[in-house]
Amino acid sequence: MKKSTISLKTTLLTTILVVCFLSCKNEKKAEDVKKEVLTTYNEENGGTLCLSEASWFPHSQTPPPAEGKGSPFDVSSTTNCIFHQWSWQKFLWVTKPEGDLPLFLNQKEIIQVTDAMEPVVQQAGASVVLTDTIQAGFxxxxxxxxxxxxxxxxxxxxxxxxIHTSLIMQESAEAFKAALASGKLPANNLETFPVGSLELKVSWVDVTAIPNDKLKDYYTTTAAVINKDGKTYTNTNVALLGMHVVGVVENHPEFIWATFEHNDMAPNYDWKANSASSATEKLLFAKGSTTGLDGITFIKDDKPVLASKAFDLFQYGVPVTASGYMKTSQSEPENFNNIKEINASVAKNLKDVWQNYFYNGSIWIDTDSLTPLQQAQKIVKLGSSISAATPGSSARGSLNCANVTMETFTQTFQSNISDINVKNLANCFSCHSPISFAGNTSPIYLSHIFDAYIQSSEGKSKKEIDLMKDDQHKKISEFLRTLK
Structure with missing residues (x-):
């Protein structure tokens, strides 16, 4: 099939699915009908299906993705592609313009919060408040x-x-906090955040870091940036660099952990050449090349081992070696190709500044055929092994998922690049496990901001909570370093 007919075919596919769901309801399960249609579509189009939908465009009209009952996730057997489609559509939805601001900054459906999930007091003349400069990790x-x-x-x-959260998640967090405080909900539990729960983490920099001729390719806004006194703010024009989009969909209380980056910030590491390189100056990578992990390893005194040499360890978070894809809990290159294909499809249809951002992958776990209770039980049973990417494990998607602006220095916990293997891959679940900072277990502790919210409500100071986080991250790092 020619590329020019893909959007039409996709639209027709959507129409067919809707008709089948409605008219075939009494004869076959909707899920079985959907599988038949998808199989036929794949056979006709050489297996290519992971594309954007016509309904997502123009960007000013992007609807929120279907993610509850009746959605593509409301089935017993999922496809890899639907997670990537959700990720892109959710990103487009939260960034779609609403007046002078994108939706995620309107403080209506989504609000800005601290790293302990407390609402941030907005400042006059600014659309976002920036006080945090420290990345995750000890x-x-x-x-x-x-x-x-x-x-x-x-x-x-x-x-x-x-950091930003949906009102659905904020309200649920308040209910969980009250239940935990009253004793109605034990610290060890099987509760989960509801569908529609959403966390965003966004990275920003002063626009003067970017040449004037390239600034048009970045989303910019006015931020209230905290001054050195820790009390006052200065309104500053800032550019958006990256975004984590983390949300709950039907049958996936572990959240889908998706990440997006601007396309002119850093190169991918070339595992065949054993180096990262760029012929031009990039925002996070100076012209030239580097070998090994110095560019993404942080040391004391406010600097990495090698400055201005940050890179994405794995393109789209898909782990490879010099000889090809690692043997992991899923087969490649399906996941890699799906991300590449949907990125190209979206870029072709976007007409605004967001066309300069790309999807760098997402991660979730296999919950197919499980009931909600079984899903929660599985998350707790997996514990710290929820991040495992070895064959037979539950993690799916981009198994070394990271954002070069947010996990720059935690893309791996190894000291030498030659030590990285399928046993010690680092991803969102490496730190976001169902084990709380205090050692309790529940699916709701996958959210660090919620965990900090609970610790704060119990009287712990920010310094004490940060020390608890550091201790947990240090243990994770030490453990992964033993897996050679």
Whole structure:
């Protein structure tokens, strides 16, 4: 099939599915009908199916993705593609314009919160408040841009972060907190956040880090940036660099952990050449090349081992070696190709500034054929092994999922690049397990901001909570380093 007919075919497929769901309800299960249609479609189109939908465009009209009952996730056997489609559509939905701001900054359906899930007091004249510069992980990494990217400024400016949640998740968190405090809900439990729960983490930098001729390719807004006194703010024009989109869909209380990046920030590591390189200056990577992990390893004194040499360890978070894809809990290159295909499909249809951002993968776990109770039980039973990517494990998607602006220095916990293998891959679940900072277990503790919210409600200070996080991250790092 020619590329020019793909969108039409996809639209027809959607129509056929809807008709079949309605008219075949009494003769066959809708799920079986859907499988038959998808099989026929795949056979006709050489197996290519992971594309954007016509209904997502124009971006100003992107609807929220179907994610509850009757959605593509409301089946006993899922496909890899639907997770990537949800990720892209959710990103487009939260970034679609609503007046002068994208939806995620309107403080209506989605609100900005602290890393302990408390609502952030917005500042006059700004659309977002920026107080945080420290990355996750006990190394307390701070990311600074390549000063040569904008020679006119020539400053290694610091990347900032904001966190946002849906009202659905915020309200659920408040209910869980009350139940835990009253004793109606034990600290060890099988509760899960409801469908529609959403967390966003967004990275930003002062626009002066970017050359004027390239600034048009970034989403920019006004942020209230905290001053050194820790009390006052300065309104500053900032550019959006990356975004985590983390949400609950039907049958997946572990959340889908998706990530997006601007396309002019850093190269991917070339495992065949054993180096990362760029012929031009990039925002996080100085022109030239580097070998090994120095560019993504943080040390003390506010700097990495090698400055301005940050890179994505694995393209789309798909683990490879010099000889090809690693043997993991799923077969490749299906996941890799699906991400590549849907990125191209979206880019072709987007007409605004967001066409300069790409989807770098997502991760979830296999919950096919499980009831909601069994899903929760599985998450708790997996515990810290929920991140495992070895054959037979439950993790699916981009098994070394990371964002170069947020997990710059935790893309791996190994000291040498030659030590990285399928046993010690790092991903979102490496840190976001069902084990709380206090050692309790529940699917709701997968959210660190919720965990911190509970610890704070029990009287612990931010410093005490941060130490608990550090201790947990250090144990994870030490454990993964033993898996050679």
């Amino acid at each position: 190394s307390h990494g701070i990311l600074k841009v390549n000063p040569a990217y904008n020679s006119a400024t020539d400053k290694a400016l610091t990347v900032h972060y904001s």
